[in-house]
Amino acid sequence: MRVLGIETSCDETGVAVYDSEEGLLSHELYSQVKLHADYGGVVPELASRDHVRKIIPLIEKALDDANSSKTDIDGIAYTQGPGLVGALLVGSSVARALAFAWDKPTIGVHHMEGHLLAPMLEDPCPEFPFVALLVSGGHSMLVDVKGIGEYEVLGESIDDAAGEAFDKTAKLLGLDYPGGPHLAKLADEGEGGHYAFPRPMTDRPGLDFSFSGLKTFAANTIRASDGQRQTYANIAYAFQEAVVDTLMIKCRRALKQTGRKRLVISGGVSANKHLRAAMKKMLNDMGGQAFYPALNLCTDNGAMIAYAGCQRMAAGQTSSLSEVAKPRWSL
Numbered sequence: 001m002r003v004l005g006i007e008t009s010c011d012e013t014g015v016a017v018y019d020s021e022e023g024l025l026s027h028e029l030y031s032q033v034k035l036h037a038d039y040g041g042v043v044p045e046l047a048s049r050d051h052v053r054k055i056i057p058l059i060e061k062a063l064d065d066a067n068s069s070k071t072d073i074d075g076i077a078y079t080q081g082p083g084l085v086g087a088l089l090v091g092s093s094v095a096r097a098l099a100f101a102w103d104k105p106t107i108g109v110h111h112m113e114g115h116l117l118a119p120m121l122e123d124p125c126p127e128f129p130f131v132a133l134l135v136s137g138g139h140s141m142l143v144d145v146k147g148i149g150e151y152e153v154l155g156e157s158i159d160d161a162a163g164e165a166f167d168k169t170a171k172l173l174g175l176d177y178p179g180g181p182h183l184a185k186l187a188d189e190g191e192g193g194h195y196a197f198p199r200p201m202t203d204r205p206g207l208d209f210s211f212s213g214l215k216t217f218a219a220n221t222i223r224a225s226d227g228q229r230q231t232y233a234n235i236a237y238a239f240q241e242a243v244v245d246t247l248m249i250k251c252r253r254a255l256k257q258t259g260r261k262r263l264v265i266s267g268g269v270s271a272n273k274h275l276r277a278a279m280k281k282m283l284n285d286m287g288g289q290a291f292y293p294a295l296n297l298c299t300d301n302g303a304m305i306a307y308a309g310c311q312r313m314a315a316g317q318t319s320s321l322s323e324v325a326k327p328r329w330s331l
């Protein structure tokens with residue numbers, strides 16, 4: 001089965017072709033980061049308009065690179081939600097229009113299911129069951145994954161998502177949007193032992209997260225500082241260490257609670273090399289194994305949507321052409 005996947009939930013236009021026998025055949029991505037940089041965040045209306053401009057050429061390129069024409073495609077998967085409504089509407093309208101014109105089935109995919117399954121595109125890939133830590137700009141959650149579509153949310157953020165906390169703290173440090181990767185780079189110049197950031201919600205039971213307090217702590221620390229680059233680097237270091245530590249404590253707890261030995265880390269923040277290294281070591285020490293997507297598939301992309309859609313279609317599921325975009329949609 002060969003599936004065309006389309007992702008337009010936020011500020012990346014992603015298109016890919018995944019084949020159940022041959023794997024990922026092509027993967028095109030256009031990032032709008034530069035378009036939104038001056039505004040310090042994603043401007044929804046600009047995002048929708050740019051998806052409109054980029055989506056058709058990207059589909060043509062993805063099909064070309066996969067040596068495929070419409071006749072080779074068995075179905076079209078698109079991100080149905082959650083995300084920005086205007087952005088979602090572009091991908092879902094194009095997907096459904098192509099499906100109607102080509103007489104192919106469609107499947108609407110949950111964006112976080114895409115992230116959750118992205119590590120399945122790697123070799124080796126995790127076997128079910130596993131615990132997934134999904135940490136992106138919009139969500140932070142721990143999920144017990146028993147199989148495709150069998151997801152139990154164990155915990156989630158009660159306020160800011162992990163990526164959002166990275167972005168907001170980076171902004172306070174004067175770094176460009178999206179700040180996560182810039183903050184991580186600045187932290188590389190920093191050293192530990194200068195600041196004692198809290199590890200929110202780790203002193204009470206449960207698997208929910210809260211990151212807004214860390215951002216406030218960072219804001220107060222920055223305000224009271226001398227504003228020197230080395231000081232900012234030390235603050236970035238301490239902030240990142242606190243996020244990674246907090247996520248590790250919660251993951252250890254989730255693995256213990258479920259008895260799972262495999263941990264999948266996915267979503268934009270899983271590109272953070274300290275988080276990757278810390279989780280890998282923790283799982284090795286526990287006699288388990290950590291899995292994450294390749295760096296270019298941690299953030300939003302069409303490959304994860306094509307993969308998730310292909311699995312759903314292989315299980316006999318399709319969506320009606322009258323399905324609507326779901327800007328709010330729980331996993």
Ligand code: KG4
Binds near residue numbers: 139166
């Ligand atoms: O999954 P994603 O592309 O979009 C959403 O679905 O939200 O995640 C984007 C988030 C942003 O908040 C970005 O700052 C963060 O992932 N991010 C990182 C790193 N790379 C991306 N955060 C920390 N360290 C990184 N290296």
Ligand code: ZN
Binds near residue numbers: 111115137267268299
């Ligand atoms: Zn995402």
